[in-house]
Amino acid sequence: MAEPVNPRPHPQSLRIAIVGAGRLGQTLARALAAQGCQIVAVASRSMPAAQALAARLPACAALPIEEAAAAAELVFLTVPDDAIAATASALRWRPGQRVVHCSGATELAALAAAQERGALVGGFHPLQIFSDPERALALLPGSTVAIEAEGGLADELHALAALLGLQPLALRPGTRAAYHGAASFAASFLLSMLDEAALVWEAIGLPREQALRSLLPLARGTLDAAEAKGLAQALAGPISRGDLGVVARHLQAFDALGASHGQFYRELSRRQLVLASESQRLDAQTLARLEALLKSR
Ligand SMILES: NC(=O)c1ccc[n+]([C@@H]2O[C@H](COP(=O)([O-])OP(=O)(O)OC[C@H]3O[C@@H](n4cnc5c(N)ncnc54)[C@H](OP(=O)(O)O)[C@@H]3O)[C@@H](O)[C@H]2O)c1
Numbered sequence: 001m002a003e004p005v006n007p008r009p010h011p012q013s014l015r016i017a018i019v020g021a022g023r024l025g026q027t028l029a030r031a032l033a034a035q036g037c038q039i040v041a042v043a044s045r046s047m048p049a050a051q052a053l054a055a056r057l058p059a060c061a062a063l064p065i066e067e068a069a070a071a072a073e074l075v076f077l078t079v080p081d082d083a084i085a086a087t088a089s090a091l092r093w094r095p096g097q098r099v100v101h102c103s104g105a106t107e108l109a110a111l112a113a114a115q116e117r118g119a120l121v122g123g124f125h126p127l128q129i130f131s132d133p134e135r136a137l138a139l140l141p142g143s144t145v146a147i148e149a150e151g152g153l154a155d156e157l158h159a160l161a162a163l164l165g166l167q168p169l170a171l172r173p174g175t176r177a178a179y180h181g182a183a184s185f186a187a188s189f190l191l192s193m194l195d196e197a198a199l200v201w202e203a204i205g206l207p208r209e210q211a212l213r214s215l216l217p218l219a220r221g222t223l224d225a226a227e228a229k230g231l232a233q234a235l236a237g238p239i240s241r242g243d244l245g246v247v248a249r250h251l252q253a254f255d256a257l258g259a260s261h262g263q264f265y266r267e268l269s270r271r272q273l274v275l276a277s278e279s280q281r282l283d284a285q286t287l288a289r290l291e292a293l294l295k296s297r
Contacts, residue, residue, distance in 0.1 A: 122149030141165030
């Protein structure tokens with residue numbers, strides 16, 4: 001028999017299971033439990049991982065995957081993306097049961113096997129970095145969560161988001177890879193940017209440890225400015241001023257270090273020209289000269 005979807009969802013009344021006791025599973029379970037949600041069961045590939053998490057949660061059992069899923073009305077599949085479809089296919093779902101993955105890039109089609117058995121399927125992707133649960137728990141309030149689901153399940157996931165202090169963002173089917181790939185520019189690619197700066201500094205004899213110490217305050221200042229003024233108005237540096245001589249010296253220095261450094265700098269600078277143009281601080285002639293300089297070579 002189909003389980004009724006609560007028309008006015010009270011997330012604390014749902015029996016929830018977490019399948020996959022990794023970085024996100026641990027954080028989500030602990031965050032939900034801290035808000036009074038009932039995490040009735042935890043499962044993972046290895047029983048010790050499930051037991052360690054269950055021990056931190058009130059009235060929660062570490063169970064084999066099949067039993068954990070059967071014990072809950074709402075099951076979060078917090079396994080690696082490549083294991084979502086296989087895990088969903090391997091379990092026996094009841095009509096009306098809710099099955100949700102937490103991936104950004106994987107479409108809900110990965111949960112098709114659960115849907116075919118009458119379960120309601122959804123995506124609940126917290127847009128935050130889960131490197132370890134202590135840090136991630138502190139970062140969750142105020143973060144965005146991308147929600148994709150229909151009807152009653154969408155309402156329940158929105159209620160859970162509100163409980164965790166997450167800001168909901170609706171995703172349309174078929175858009176997840178672009179949504180998630182783009183978010184990398186605000187996450188792991190930021191690290192690649194800092195790494196590029198550290199590599200160049202290292203090449204001129206500045207120690208790598210020094211680079212992070214010196215560059216992080218600069219990065220924070222830039223992010224603060226973006227928050228306060230928006231991207232275009234926060235722009236600083238030679239391109240924003242139309243300082244062609246400095247840009248030319250940067251290009252010379254980077255090209256001398258190797259072709260890939262120069263190419264990377266040129267590509268990012270060309271993208272920055274769009275923001276510089278939006279900021280309306282440069283006249284058309286200066287923008288054209290910068291464009292020509294960045295095309296050279
Ligand atoms: N980490 C992030 O920053 C982040 C952010 C947003 C969304 N996500 C999403 O969250 C999901 C989980 O990512 P994660 O970073 O938490 O991964 P993770 O730390 O590697 O954890 C995955 C967990 O799933 C378990 N597992 C692996 N294969 C399994 C299977 N076949 N059946 C049952 N359990 C299995 C592993 O179990 P054992 O430990 O027992 O071996 C592991 O604990 C992914 O969909 C990811 O895209 C992650």
